[in-house]
Amino acid sequence: MTKYKRADPEISRRKFINAAFGTAGAVGGLSLITALAGIRPPIRLNASKVPPLTGDVLVHAEGDKSGQPIKPADLTNKVTRAWPQGKDKKGNTVVRSGEPNNLLIVFKFPPGELQPPTDMQAAIADQGIVAYSGICMHLGCQVGDNPAKPETLLCPCHSGAYDPRAGCKVIGGPPPKPLPQLPIKMEGENIVATGPLKEPYFGIQESEWKTLLEEAKDI
Ligand code: FES
Structure with a gap:
């Protein structure tokens, strides 16, 4: 470890x-x-705590389907919370919920609604499916839907706001950065990560992030 x-x-x-x-x-x-x-x-880094990695399957983080792979039909233009599910060194399936910052949010917008600066190569663009870190870049609270302004996100802690159709850019409040996007693709009926988050999640510096990803390869 x-x-x-x-x-x-x-x-x-x-x-x-x-x-x-x-x-x-x-x-x-x-x-x-x-x-x-x-x-x-x-x-202590272990398979349940490493960040989402290439090949991880996105599984429901809450509700009746908790732990099951997310299907496109499960998604809407509202927040669906997910964990990355990968394998440990022995090949055992592991949900990476041991690190709270691994929480993800996934959306399905009508095709054509995703806009820059969304990385279209990192989205399932033809289906309007996109995934981000679900943890606010200000002080690390969980972001959620904004009842007052549909199709935007609101952080309940200090009213940080993000636009998930546009790369989760900051549209209000104190967050200093967009929510990092997770590159994904369809693999059969499952949504699978094609790499790590494109930027470090909350609370970690770029240099530490690189070290973390390097160490994750050996877990
Ligand atoms: S923690 Fe989200 S706005 Fe402060």
Whole structure:
């Protein structure tokens, strides 16, 4: 197993909350307890924690079909949450849900609705199917549908907004970057990753991301 350190989204969220409410230092012991509660040991990389890799099948992350491969007929222009499912070194099937940042979101738009800067080569363009990281690039919350503005995404934490038809570019709020797109293709009836996320997911730097992907090859 490989030890791997990265920015912890839970710690980042706690730092943000503490800063926002001015509690750091003001409530002494309680802050210390809160901070200690948020510290987790370095991640031990294993097959359930490596990021989505080439050949991973996208499976439902919630609902009645949880754990089953996502079919095009299951998808709509609303969020469908997914995990990448791959294999470990022994060939055993592994859902990579051990790392919360591996959560994905998948959509199916009417053909022709996908626009730049969506990477069309990384989408199943003829069916309007596209997949992204489901974790906000601001402070790591899960993004979801925006009831007030259909076909856009809203992060419930600080109202970050993204456009999933246009490469999940930021259209509102504080996120500094678009949600990274996952390259996919159809393989039979399944939706399969053709590579890793095109950019690092939340909380990790480019150099760390490259190291992580290198280490993932040996897991
Ligand atoms: S975590 Fe702040 S906008 Fe998403």
